[in-house]
Amino acid sequence: MAADRSLLLSLVEEFVSGLQDSKAKDTATGVKEGQFTILQLVEALGPSLTSSQPHTRARGVQLLSEVLHECYGTLTEAEVEVLIAFYENRLKDHYVITPPVLQGLRALTKCTVLPPGSAVAMLRSLFQDVHVQSLMLAERSCVYNMLINLMETREAELKGLGTDFVFGFVQSMDGERDPRNLLLAFKIAKNIIRRGYDLGKFTEELFEVTSCYFPVDFTPPPNDPHGITKEELIEELRAVLTGTPKFAEFLLPLIIEKLDSDVQSAKLDSLQTLTACLSQYEHKDLAEFLEGLWTSLRREVFQTSSERIESAGLAALTALTSCLSRSVLNFDSEDSLRTFLDLVLQDCKHHLCEMDLKLVWPSAKLLQAACSASNRASHIVTAAVMPSLMDQFSSRTQCSHRRTLLEVVLKFIQSVKTSQPLDNDERVLLAFRESLCSMVFSALSETNASLQITATSMLTSLAQQTGLLLDSDIELAVDHLTKLVLTEEDDKVSLAVVECAGALAELHPEAFINKMIPRLKKEIFSEPMYLETNEVVPEKHSHHAMRQRSLATLAAVSTQPSVVWESTPVLLEVLSSAHTGSVNFSVEEVVSACCSLQRIAEQVQDTEETGRCFHDFIIPRLLSLALQASVQGEGSSGCCSPLVEETVLCAMVPVISTSCSRLQPKLAGETASKAVSLFLHGDVSFLPDNSIPSHVQLLKKHDSLSQSHMVCLLMGCVCSLPRNVEVPEIDQLLSQLEEMSCTCSHPLPYNSAAKCFAGLLNKHSQGDFLDSLIQRTIKRVCTELDSPCSPARIQAFTLLIWVAKALLLRYHPLCTTLTDKLFSLLDDADLGPMAADGFSLLMSDSADVLNRSCHADVRIMYRQRFFSENSAKLVQGFNAAPQEKKPNYLKALSNIVNKLPKQVQVTELPALLSLLLEALSCPDQGVQLSTLSCLEPVLIDPPPALIQQLEALVSRLLALISSPAMSVRIASLRCIRALSCFPEYEILPFRARVLRALAQPLDDKKRLVRSEAVQARGKWFLLGSPGGR
C-alpha cells in the first residue's frame, strides 16, 4: 500500500514537473487495475493543483483529465459530482488551465452515472465562463463533443434549459471556420432542430449562424488526411437549413438571392436545397415568396446552359407544386395551388404556340414538371394546355411542327403517368381520350418517319395508362402496326413499331393473337410475285425485308404464354417448309426464324406452360428437322435443304441452350437425357417425325459431314443445364466427344465437340474421376502436339484451349499444366500465332458455352488470377524468345491485358509498360491494333508510370498515324486525342510537335481517318489556350 502510494507520487511528480507525457498513461493503467483510486490521485495531485504557478496547476489538471479520459466508466456518482464541481470552478481560473479543464469535462460527459442536474450546471458555467471562439481548434472541438455527448444522454435535462441552450450554442459556434468543427457544429444544430429543442426567440440567430456558410464553398487541401469533402459539408448544412419550417421566412429569400449567383455550383446547391426544404414546408410558409421563386426557377430553365441546373430547377418546381398541392382547401382561403399554376401557365402557355422557337421546350418542361407533381396539378395543367395543343396538331401542316407537338403531348402523357390516382373518375386524361387516339392514329398513317416513331411511343404510353384505349382502339392500333410491319421500309420506324407491338402485346395479347399473328403468317408464307426476270429484283428484296420484319415482330410480341403458343408454331412452320421446299425461304430467313425463337425463349416468363412448349414441342421438332435434313443431305447429292447449312445449325444452338438454361430445370433434364440417348444410341423415339431411320450414329466417325455437324445441337442442350441437373451416361459421352474432337477433320464438328467436352468438364463434380479424365486428355493432346507432322495438331490445339478455359474458370489445379503448354506453343513455328490468339479466347466470355448464363462454374476474378500468375512467365518468354517469335508474345500479352478490368490494368501497367511500348513499334499490325485498343482506356485516367514514359509514348503513337492500315491510323489518332486530357503541364511541351504531326492525316485519303484527326487536332489546339480547358 505504501509502495503504491509512493509510486503514485513519483508518477505525479514526473508528469507535472518532469513533463513526461507518457506517465499519464501509466497512471491511468494503475487506476484501471485498482492499484490506486481517483481519490488517492487527487490527494497526490494536491500540491500541484494548489500551486501558485498557473502552468503547474494546468499540468496537474491535465493529468487528472487524461486519467479520467481513460477510466470514466469506473467512477461512482459521488465522485463524478465532486469532480464536476471542481472542474466548473476551474473554468474561472487562469486561461492556460482552460484546455485541460475542457478535456476533463468532456470525459465526464461520457459518464453514465452523471448526477441529475449536473449537465445543466456544467453547461451554464461553460456558456458563462468560456468564450469558445477564442479557444484553439482542439478545444473548440472538445466543446462541440461535450454538447453532442450530453445531447445523446441528457436530452430532457437540456430541454429544461430552454432557449438558453440554443443561445449558448449559437454563441459558441458563431464564427467557426474549421471544416472539421463545422461538421460537429452542424450535427448539433441538426439535433437541436430534429429533436424539438425550444428555439424561442433565437430562431433567426440559429439560422444566421448556420446559413452564413451557404452555399458551401470548400476545396479540401491536397493530401488532406481528414478526408472531409465539400459534399459532406453540403449534406450536413442542408439537413440543418431544411430541417424546420420555422426557417422558411429566412431561407427562401436567401435561396432566391443565391440563385442569382453566377457560380454554377451555388445555383445547383440552392436548387437542391429548395427541393429538400419543400418536403417539410406547408403552403402558408411559402405564400409570400411564390412569385419570387417562380421568377428564379423560370429564369434558370429558360436561360440555362447546363443540363444539371435545368433538371435541378425542374425538380424544384415539382417539389414546389406538390408542396402546394398538400394544402387543405378552406372555404375562405384562396387556392394557392391554382394561383401558382395560373402564374406558371400565364408565362409558359403562349410559348407552346410557337413550335419552332427556342422556348417551346423549356416551357413544356416547366409545365410538365408542375403537371407531374400531383393529381390536382395534372388536372389543372392538362385542362389548360391540351386543347390548344390538339387544335394546333389538326391545323398545322408542317411536319416538323406536328412532330414537336406530338412530342410535347407525349411528354405530358408521361408526366401524368407518375401520379396515377386510385379513383377512376379522377383519371386525368380521360377527357381527352378520343382526341388523343385520333392524334396517334393520324400520325401513324403519315409518311414522315420521325412523326411515326413519336406516334409509336405515344401509343405505348397511352396503352400503359388504364382506360385510355378501348378495345376497339386496340384493334385499330394492331391493324396500324401490322400494316406498318408489312410495308414500312425505314429501319428506324420498323424498329420502333416492333418495340411498340411488343409493349402492347404484353397488355393485350388477344388482339395480337386474333389479328396480327394470322396476318403475318399469311404474308410470310406468300411467295414473292416475280418471275425469273431481272427487273423485279427490288421487289424480291423488299419481300425478303418484309419477311425479316415479320419474323422479328413475331418474336417481339411473344411475351405472354398465350401468344407464345400461337407464334412459335408459325416460326417452326417456316423451318419445316424451308426444309421440304414447299415454300421458298432463303438461308437468312431461316436463320432469322431461329433468332426469333431464341429471343422468345429469352423473354418469356418461366412457367410450366412455356417450359412444356419449348421442351416437349419446339426442341424435339428442331432436332428432328435437323436430323432429317442431314440424313437426306447424305442420300441425294442434288438440292439440299437449307437446314444442313452451318449458319442455320449455329442459329439453332442458342434456341436450345437458352431454353435448357432458362426454362423449367426438370423438363430441361428430360430433354438432355433424350438428346444424349439420341446421340449415343440413335434413339429417335421421342422425335415427332418417325420417318427417320433408327440407329443413326451421330458421334461415331463417319463420312457424312452433315451428320457430324449435329454435335453442336448436343452441345447447346447438355452444356447449358443448371448445375444441379445431372447429365446421364456422362462417362461414355465424354470419351466419345474427346474422340470426335481429336479425329474429325471438319472445323465445326471438332470445335463443337471440344466446346461440349469442355462445358461438361467445367460442371463435372470434383474428384478422382475428373482428375484422371483430365490427365488422360492432357496426355493425348500433348502427344498429338509434340509430333510436328501429325495431321490432327490443330484439333488437339483446339481441345487444349477449350479444356484449359473450362479448368481456368473453375480454378482447377490442373489448369496450369495446360496453360504452360499453351505458353510453350508460342514458340511453335506453325501454331505460334494461333496460340497467341488463343489467349484472347481464354480471357473473353464465349457466347455459347462456359458463360454464366449457361450456369457454368465461373469464379470471380479468374482473369486477374490468371494474369498475376502468368505475366512473369510471359515477360520471361519474351526476353528468351528469338527475334522472329517475339510478336507472338506481344500479341498474347496484349490479348490478355485487353480483357483485364481497368483497375487491374492500371495497377499492373507499370511493370508491363516497356513491353507494351515495344509492342507499339512491332511491325505486326494485329499487335499494334490490339495494343492501341488496350492503351486507349488506360489513357483516360493515366497512371503515373505512364506519364514518366510520355516521350516514348508520344513518338510511337505519332509514328503509327502514317501506318498503311486504316484501322491502326484511326486507333492511334484516338489515343493521341486521349492524351490531350493528361495534366496540362505534362503534355504542353508536346503541343507544337503533335499539332504539326496531325496536319498530315487531315489530308488522309480516308474520311474516317480525317474525322479522327480533326477531333484530335481540335483538342490539342484547345490545350493551353485561353478558354480551352
Add this chain to the structure above:
Amino acid sequence: MSVGGRLENANPVIFQRSGERLMTASEEDEDVHDPIDDREIFDLIRSINDPEHPLSLEELNVVEQDRVKVNDVESTVGVEFTPTIPHCSMATLIGLSIKVKLLRSLPDRFKINVHITPGTHASEEAVNKQLADKERVAAALENSSLLEVVNQCLCTKSI
C-alpha cells in the same frame, strides 16, 4: 420579366439537327479514296456553339449544308453563314469561329473563304472584309479574350 434581359434574341427559331453522316461500305474500304465533300465541311462547322445560346450554329440555321461549297481538286472552300437577326453584333465572332475551325481542321492546301449570306446583315461588307483579311484574323487571335470566346465556341459541349 428578367427573361431576355441580357440576350439580343432570347427566343430564336430552332431548326432540327441533321443526323450523323451514314457510313458507306466504300468508306471502310482501304483502297478507295474518299474526296472531301460539302457534307464533310458542313459536319466540321455545324456543331460550333453559338456565343450566346447553348445551341449549335446548325440548330439556329446560321450554317446550312447548301451554303457550303468545296472543291477538293482546286483546294478551295467557301462558306456562307446567316446571322439570326440583321443587327446581330456577334456576326464577326461567329465568322471568326467558323474560319478558325476550318483552319484547324483542313489541310493547309485549302484556300478558305467565309462570308455572310448576301443581304442578311446590316454591315455585311465590313464583316466580310474583316474575315477575308489574313492579318486581321491573325491579330484577332493574338487577343486572348477574343481567343477565349472563339475557343469556347469550338469546345465540344460538356456537363
